[in-house]
Amino acid sequence: MFDLIQYIFDGLAVGSVYALIALGYSMVFGVLQLVNFAHGELFMVGAYFVMYAISLGLPWHLALVVGMCCVGFFAVAMERFCYKPLRGAGKLAPLITAVGLSLLLQNLVQAILGSNPQSYPATLPDGTVFGFIKSLFPPVDQVTLPQLPEGLFDWGQIVVRHRDLLIFVVAIAVTLGLELFLRKTRPGQGIRALALQPNAARLVGVPFDRTISLTFFIGAALAVVAGLLQGMADNQVTPYMGISSGLKAFAAAVLGGIGVIPGALLGGLVLGIAERLLVGYDLSTYKDGAAFFILILVLLLRPQGLLGKARMVKV
Amino acid sequence: MNSTSNHGSSEFLLKVENLTIRFGGLVAVQNFSLRVPARQIVGLIGPNGAGKTTVFNLMTGVYKPNQGTVYLQETELTGRGAHVIARSGVARTFQNIRLFAGLTVLENVIAAASWQRRGQSVASLFALPAVALKEKKLLESARKLLEFVGLSSYENWEATSLPYGLQRKLEIARAMMTNPKVLLLDEPAAGMNPTEKDELAKLVRSICDVHGLGVLLIEHDMKFVMNLCANITVLDHGEVIAVGSPLEIQKNPKVIEAYLGAEETTGEGTAAASGQGSHS
């Protein structure tokens, strides 16, 4: 029983990273009905970018902001030059282009920086980077949850790592912030309008191209946040981290309901926990298949996802 | 007017009754009824957004109606799959031309015979004599249809590289390759110049007279409709507001109002109100 709860807590962290990546898939799919296959690579590029920025001496928060902007603009350029010319050319061409882009980024990074994993300059619990957060918590690698006075569970047996908690809190905060942005600000409402009714949105003056660019920018920026967190959690980055996490994040987006912001968070968490459970119960060889098993199950049984509403298909 | 009026003398091929479809809360088509007799051209007109194409989509199985029935002679087609309806003998063309872009003109027509060649794929793979004759006949009838619509010399063109007017004719030839009993034409004259329209009118007439089909056509060009159709149904806001001969329709105050009421179609409204069948 304690194992189970422990695994669930452990799964929250990896699930939160999936969730942050899934948000980008979800938003882009919402406005363009395109699976931006290269989105996972933005996560990977972001992780590298921030890592090098920190190595160059930038403080972590500045490095993160610079990384978010640069990768964000890169994603905007990618859309402009590779996806935009293919609008109206059917679904196949942009999708194949996206696969090509993914392959390109992965191999470019590998060619430039080598395929060996690179160490992150800072780790979450200790190190200087998150020192200020560390100071808020007891100075240990593991926090023990407060003991409950009485009850069936001995909470003393469950340990939650510091960094996991932090990653989870960041994911929740980002999702809430994004949801708020999409509901309360004009550009955010533009994105929602485009996802709901592209033609009507254009008619009432939502700037189409700019809104698409904004969507790609935000998605990429969130992927960079995820990249930083993942890099710090694993203490390393590799050129291949994008493809595996990216595909799983896509599964998470579909699971939660693609185009639904809280859905991406829920999907990511469920997937992360499921994977952790498999590892915990000695089924780790099935771990990588699990995400896709869930993906296919959802596609077949409830294509709109856990939190999505069924949409009518236009003929 | 010189429209043939053997109305009532022939049995109805296509019989549509009380078709209704709602999209969400919007009633797109309500209680739509219509009959298409053999060897007759029936017109379906109405202002933009009246629901004409939706009616076609309901009859051909693209949408499933919430209420109502569609019969082709004795066969009920209501709510069947689009390909089942097509196989039963209802063929159509599309307002926004839908040719097969990757195929040549001749291949577009032959593709329409695909389902008639079911179960022969293995045999035709090895060119077995059992199907060789059938295949030859198929090719002949495809060529005949291309000749019929005047596209013989374009056989090997890529379908979408044809001029607009010819693409519409190719769609007609392709639809006829399914050996239909009823042909539904969705704005066949759109984008054509007057000469082309005259040719098209002759073509549609001979589809009826020579091939013996019933034709239902949606068209915005009133002169074209008034000249060609024996019977016209007028649709507005998803409901039938008038049925009758071209003369009756032109005089119908409801029709005039529907057209004049819709700002954008004033020009057409005048045509509906005063359009004279000047030539055939």
Next chain:
Amino acid sequence: MTVQEFLQYSILPLIFFGITAIQALGLQLILGGAGLLSLGHAAFYAVGGYSAAAFTVYAAPALGLTDPTLLMLLSLVVGALSALAAGFLVAVPCLRLQGDYLAMATLGFAEILGTALKNIDAVGGTRGFGNIPKLSSLPWVFVTLALVWWALARFRRTGLGMAIQATRDDEIAARSLGISTYSAKLSAFVIGSAIAGIAGALYVHAVQFISPDEADFSRSVIIVLAVVIGGMTSLSGSVLGALILVVVPEALRHNDTLREQRMIYFALIVIFVMLFSPKGLQSLFMRFMPKAAQQRGGTR
């Protein structure tokens, strides 16, 4: 290097080329023929390979079959049928899904399949399946390639072949002409998978080994690259693509940097092809042969 050495050295790359070409031809039917993106084509290839290997290793001795030619022929049938069945299982539910979802679902199925293969001990698990008898050879591969190519070229003209192409170009129009678009797509997917299975059977009996990595996403991507680079719409394009993907790395054998970076260039070519020349490199070559290019689309 003597001629003999060169030939000796060329055999394996040629076998790889032939097998990649057969895989690509199968995917061409799905991707170029039916317009469906399968990102799990290598999985069907692996299914075919594993089944064919299991047949010759376990089933054949039990049945007392020893004649190598007969065994190879039977294993081709086993490979094709098992991949066909796998394709059927994947396609029946997945074809209900639209475009992008279908691609992801096929990818998902391939990953699940790879995971499953890693967990089956009878076929070696993660270590791979070895000690498979050597039954196929270069002639086997090339004769099969020629037959598959020939059959697919003829298949396009059949009723089903036309129905598949019509479905690719416009599903609504195809249905309005009596074509069951679902069965057209299903047939394309299943036949394409079966062809991948044939390639798998040839592979295991030439290399005498197969591992779960063969079902990997990266393998599927290679096949997609071959089809797209050569030109999705033509069979010869797929063979050309396979030739480029297999021969270019071999030719770059002495240039390590270029060889390592080859995927970058392949990825760039794919993006370039999609943006500027959707008919692939083959159509670029055709431009240098004006007469051949004008045959199609010209007046006659």
